[in-house]
Amino acid sequence: MTAAKWRRAMNTGVASAVPRLLPSAGGSAAPTPAPAPDPYADSNAPRWLKFLWRNLSPRHVFTLAFVLLLPLIVSPFIIYQVASQALIFGLIALSLTFLAGYGGMVSLAQMSVAGMAGYALAVLGVSGTETSLGWPWGVVVPFALFIAVLCSTLIGWLSVRTDGIYTIMITLAIGVAFYYLVLQNYTVFNGFQGFQKVYPPQIYGVNLSDPVPFYFLCLFWAMAGYFLIQWLVRTPFGIALQGTRDNARRMSSLGYNVTAHRVAAYAVSGLLAGVGGVLLVWYNGLISPGSVGTGWLINLLVIAVLGGMKHPIGAFLGAIVFILLQTFAIDVIDRERFNLVIGGVFLSIVLFSPDGLLGLWAKLRMRFGPSQVITSTTRRHL
Numbered sequence: 001m002t003a004a005k006w007r008r009a010m011n012t013g014v015a016s017a018v019p020r021l022l023p024s025a026g027g028s029a030a031p032t033p034a035p036a037p038d039p040y041a042d043s044n045a046p047r048w049l050k051f052l053w054r055n056l057s058p059r060h061v062f063t064l065a066f067v068l069l070l071p072l073i074v075s076p077f078i079i080y081q082v083a084s085q086a087l088i089f090g091l092i093a094l095s096l097t098f099l100a101g102y103g104g105m106v107s108l109a110q111m112s113v114a115g116m117a118g119y120a121l122a123v124l125g126v127s128g129t130e131t132s133l134g135w136p137w138g139v140v141v142p143f144a145l146f147i148a149v150l151c152s153t154l155i156g157w158l159s160v161r162t163d164g165i166y167t168i169m170i171t172l173a174i175g176v177a178f179y180y181l182v183l184q185n186y187t188v189f190n191g192f193q194g195f196q197k198v199y200p201p202q203i204y205g206v207n208l209s210d211p212v213p214f215y216f217l218c219l220f221w222a223m224a225g226y227f228l229i230q231w232l233v234r235t236p237f238g239i240a241l242q243g244t245r246d247n248a249r250r251m252s253s254l255g256y257n258v259t260a261h262r263v264a265a266y267a268v269s270g271l272l273a274g275v276g277g278v279l280l281v282w283y284n285g286l287i288s289p290g291s292v293g294t295g296w297l298i299n300l301l302v303i304a305v306l307g308g309m310k311h312p313i314g315a316f317l318g319a320i321v322f323i324l325l326q327t328f329a330i331d332v333i334d335r336e337r338f339n340l341v342i343g344g345v346f347l348s349i350v351l352f353s354p355d356g357l358l359g360l361w362a363k364l365r366m367r368f369g370p371s372q373v374i375t376s377t378t379r380r381h382l
Contacts, residue, residue: 067219068219070083070215071211071212071215076211076212077211079211079212079215080211080214080215081327082320082323082324082327083215083218084211084214084215084218084283085283085319085323086316086319086320086322086323086324087215087218087219087221087222087279087316087319088218088222088276088279088280088283088319089276089280089300089303089319089322089323090222090303090315090316090318090319090320091218091221091222091225091272091273091275091276091279091315092110092111092114092272092273092276092277092280092300093110093300093303093304093307093315093316093318093319094225094226094229094272094312094315094316095110095113095268095269095270095271095272095273095276096110096269096300096301096304096309096315097229097304097307097309097312097314097315098229098265098268098269098272098312099265099266099269100304100309101309101310101311101314102229102233102238102241102242102245102265103241103242103244103245103261103262103265104244104245104246105156105159105160105167105262105265105266106167106168106171106301107155107159107167107168107171107266107269108168108171108172108175108297108298108300108301109152109155109171109172109174109175109178109297110269110273110300111175111273111292111296111297111299111300112174112175112178112179112292112297113148113151113152113155113269113270113273113274113277114148114273114274114276114277114280114292115178115182115277115287115291115292116147116148116151116178116274116277117144117145117147117148117273117274117275117277117278118144118277118278118280118281118287118291119182119189119195119287120140120143120144120147120148121140121141121144121198121277121278121281121287122194122195122198122281122286122287123188123189123195124139124140124143124144125137125140125198126198127195127196127197127198128195128196128197128198129190129193129194129195129196129197131188131190132195137200137201141278144274144277144278145271145274145275145278147274148270148271148273148274148277149267149270149271149274150270151270152266152267152269152270152271152273152274153263153266153267153270155171155174155266155270156262156263156265156266156267157263157266158170158174159171159266160259160262160263160266161259172297175292175294175297176294176297178292179289179292179293179294182194182289182292183289189289191289192288192289193288194286194287194288194289194290194291195286195287195288196285196286197285197286198281198282198285198286198287199282199285200214200217200282208282209282214282214283217279218279218283221275221276221279222316225272225275226312226313226316228268228272229272229312230312232268237261237264240256240261241261241262241264241265243256244256244258244261244262299322299342302318302322302342302346303315303318303319303322304318305318305346305349305350305356306318306321306322306345306346306349306356306357307319307321307356307357307358308353308355308356308357308358308359309355309356310355310356310358310359311358313358314356314357314358317356317357317358318356318357321345321357322342325341325342325345326342329341
């Protein structure tokens with residue numbers, strides 16, 4: 001029996017058992033809504049088509065239509081300053097959400113990994129600084145992502161042998177060390193000045209520096225990262241990774257290599273952070289030690305916790321809230337007090353909903369929404 005047939009058999013068994021285990025108020029079994037038929041259950045359709053059918057809902061279609069039509073609704077300022085920036089930081093925060101939510105590993109070095117990719121892009125590519133080597137972007141971008149994956153893998157290899165606060169402290173130390181390295185090194189990283197005029201290329205006559213093309217570039221990679229994580233956590237690797245999160249000792253006794261799974265998770269997170277780092281350099285047009293400072297190490301954790309680490313979409317929700325506050329809160333308060341506002345919002349979300357905005361939304365649905373029996377079929381649409 002294949003893994004897919006085994007999952008369908010288990011889901012069918014659980015769904016049929018729920019009405020017997022959950023009686024209604026009158027004492028009889030509560031009826032369970034019949035799951036929607038899967039036309040691709042026993043077909044030879046491509047795996048990506050089966051994945052889309054089983055995971056897309058009308059809400060996903062509405063969201064996709066909204067983000068595609070957003071440039072027609074709002075101004076270029078909102079598209080570039082808010083939407084594009086939120087997608088970039090959401091993608092970098094997604095790397096932390098994947099590690100913490102599915103692997104149980106909180107890393108404060110994800111912004112540093114993004115900065116490693118950004119610095120590789122600036123040092124090896126074309127910029128306004130004379131020390132850049134001037135490689136073509138088609139070579140530099142893959143190499144920058146390779147650097148991010150390699151460095152993230154090394155960080156994971158160093159930190160996965162510890163748990164809890166020790167992992168946080170190791171990754172924080174790595175992030176701080178990288179900040180001081182780029183700040184004090186003038187030969188390679190050009191010190192505190194960094195690299196200026198690092199712009200995205202023109203492809204087929206399309207200037208990716210313009211707000212709308214750059215927004216769609218960010219949207220494409222954000223959706224690619226989102227669906228990558230959605231698919232990965234359902235694979236045998238993703239299921240085993242979640243098992244190591246819940247009980248690493250038991251997974252080890254079952255024959256799984258816990259260290260290898262955790263290091264591989266760091267490699268995946270490095271790819272996500274690397275893509276976000278490249279986009280962030282193109283967005284700002286520069287990179288400097290301030291881009292990877294200790295403040296941004298903490299801000300990325302705030303973004304991930306605000307949205308919620310129980311689902312990949314939480315990273316983007318947290319990024320939207322953070323960027324909106326960063327963009328418009330300074331019109332009401334002084335810029336120096338922005339961190340106070342962010343801290344207040346962060347404390348409020350954590351106190352009322354430890355699972356972030358996603359947890360708050362789930363509580364509201366349970367309290368005011370229609371009651372229903374949650375089975376494996378309905379859970380994927382939540």
